[in-house]
Amino acid sequence: MPAPVVIIGTGLAGYNLAREFRKLDADTPLLLITADDGRSYSKPMLSTGYGKNKDADGLSMASPGAMAEQLNAEIRTHTRISGIDPGHQRLWIGEESVAYRDLILAWGAQTVKVPVPGDASELIFPINDLEDYARFRAAAAGKRRVLVLGVGLIGCEFANDMACGGYEIELVAPCEQIMPTLLPPAPAKAVQTALEALGVRFHLGPVLNRLERTEQGLAAHLSDGRVIACDLVVSAIGLRPRTDLAAAAGLEVNRGVVVDRELRTSHANIYALGDCAEVDGLNLLYVMPLMTCARALAQTLAGNPTAVKYGPMPVTVKTPACPLVVSPVPHGLQGQWSVEGEGADIKALCRDANGALLGYALTGGAVLEKLALNKQLPALLA
Numbered sequence: 234m235p236a237p238v239v240i241i242g243t244g245l246a247g248y249n250l251a252r253e254f255r256k257l258d259a260d261t262p263l264l265l266i267t268a269d270d271g272r273s274y275s276k277p278m279l280s281t282g283y284g285k286n287k288d289a290d291g292l293s294m295a296s297p298g299a300m301a302e303q304l305n306a307e308i309r310t311h312t313r314i315s316g317i318d319p320g321h322q323r324l325w326i327g328e329e330s331v332a333y334r335d336l337i338l339a340w341g342a343q344t345v346k347v348p349v350p351g352d353a354s355e356l357i358f359p360i361n362d363l364e365d366y367a368r369f370r371a372a373a374a375g376k377r378r379v380l381v382l383g384v385g386l387i388g389c390e391f392a393n394d395m396a397c398g399g400y401e402i403e404l405v406a407p408c409e410q411i412m413p414t415l416l417p418p419a420p421a422k423a424v425q426t427a428l429e430a431l432g433v434r435f436h437l438g439p440v441l442n443r444l445e446r447t448e449q450g451l452a453a454h455l456s457d458g459r460v461i462a463c464d465l466v467v468s469a470i471g472l473r474p475r476t477d478l479a480a481a482a483g484l485e486v487n488r489g490v491v492v493d494r495e496l497r498t499s500h501a502n503i504y505a506l507g508d509c510a511e512v513d514g515l516n517l518l519y520v521m522p523l524m525t526c527a528r529a530l531a532q533t534l535a536g537n538p539t540a541v542k543y544g545p546m547p548v549t550v551k552t553p554a555c556p557l558v559v560s561p562v563p564h565g566l567q568g569q570w571s572v573e574g575e576g577a578d579i580k581a582l583c584r585d586a587n588g589a590l591l592g593y594a595l596t597g598g599a600v601l602e603k604l605a606l607n608k609q610l611p612a613l614l615a
């Protein structure tokens with residue numbers, strides 16, 4: 234039996250690659266290995282569960298058994314790879330070694346954790362996969378007050394969703410506005426105001442210094458002296474691409490696992506895509522880039538080497554209280570923002586010195602302009 238094509242990870246990157254590959258090659262042995270339970274789900278739905286009234290089982294789309302059948306693949310769940318030996322085309326699962334023809338790293342990004350002093354750190358919940366989500370839902374049942382750490386895209390989405398689920402939400406982050414790396418001030422204010430109208434409270438500036446149990450729940454001590462009473466904490470302070478095993482195997486890593494336009498790492502027969510991959514200098518932690526990569530890499534694995542191309546990659550942020558679409562300014566480009574509109578309906582455009590559109594942020598009614606604006610945006614990888 235020839236060595237299989239091995240994919241590490243059954244998130245959107247791993248499963249979409251497997252699907253695309255099977256459209257081109259029905260027979261080559263395919264093995265997927267995942268540290269989690271292998272259920273197929275769409276991760277963006279994790280921040281819509283309360284609004285859609287779906288728990289973790291409700292968000293799951295297929296069991297690993299059904300996926301194995303659909304993909305004509307073997308899927309090993311709850312199996313964490315512990316090392317890669319590129320010279321011998323083998324990977325390690327503890328003491329067991331597994332040979333591969335081609336190895337694809339689709340092992341995602343992990344949540345950034347900072348130690349929080351106090352006696353309640355186990356009541357801080359990162360939510361980055363279906364199992365995290367199930368743990369959070371179980372802990373939050375019957376509770377009322379949730380403190381969210383982080384006001385990035387994910388923190389704001391959870392705040393909107395959990396507020397719709399009836400929770401009292403407080404957001405804490407050491408910055409002056411929400412989504413500071415994505416948005417200029419005016420659209421950030423529009424979204425913040427809409428969330429506040431839902432009852433969400435913002436504490437912008439301080440960090441969480443200490444979390445302690447009290448008779449009524451938890452006391453979150455902030456660095457500005459405020460103390461917030463809550464029942465549990467969601468941590469949404471950022472994601473870091475997984476690179477450790479790749480670095481240990483001698484692969485080039487930077488922010489992510491470094492790959493070229495054919496998604497090839499610095500070692501032949503090893504590829505990467507999804508949240509863990511830095512593609513020609515870009516580490517984009519969104520769905521659209523990984524879908525594009527899955528189609529290109531499937532071609533390469535099927536014997537037709539194909540370079541990936543990225544067009545514009547706008548992101549729809551799931552804050553229904555104030556619809557938001559953002560196309561971040563590509564890294565390394567400089568421009569000036571101009572802002573039109575007022576209240577909830579903001580059109581913020583970033584243009585370079587020649588007037589070419591580099592990026593935008595649209596809120597409220599202005600999101601209707603996104604299709605027309607997308608046509609003017611530069612491709613991210615032409």
Ligand SMILES: Cc1cc2nc3c(=O)[nH]c(=O)nc-3n(C[C@H](O)[C@H](O)[C@H](O)COP(=O)(O)OP(=O)(O)OC[C@H]3O[C@@H](n4cnc5c(N)ncnc54)[C@H](O)[C@@H]3O)c2cc1C
Binds near residue numbers: 246266279387549
């Ligand atoms: C709450 C939330 C909302 C989001 N909303 C949006 C959105 O609206 N739009 C958008 O474009 N993007 C959104 N994103 C981002 C998007 O979901 C991710 O970019 C995408 O799902 C990443 O997929 P992935 O397959 O690369 O990684 P993951 O889904 O993290 O999968 C990684 C896989 O690797 C496995 N793994 C890790 N280490 C090992 C190991 N050592 N051995 C074996 N297996 C391993 C894991 O078990 C898992 O199966 C959101 C993210 C979150 C958290």
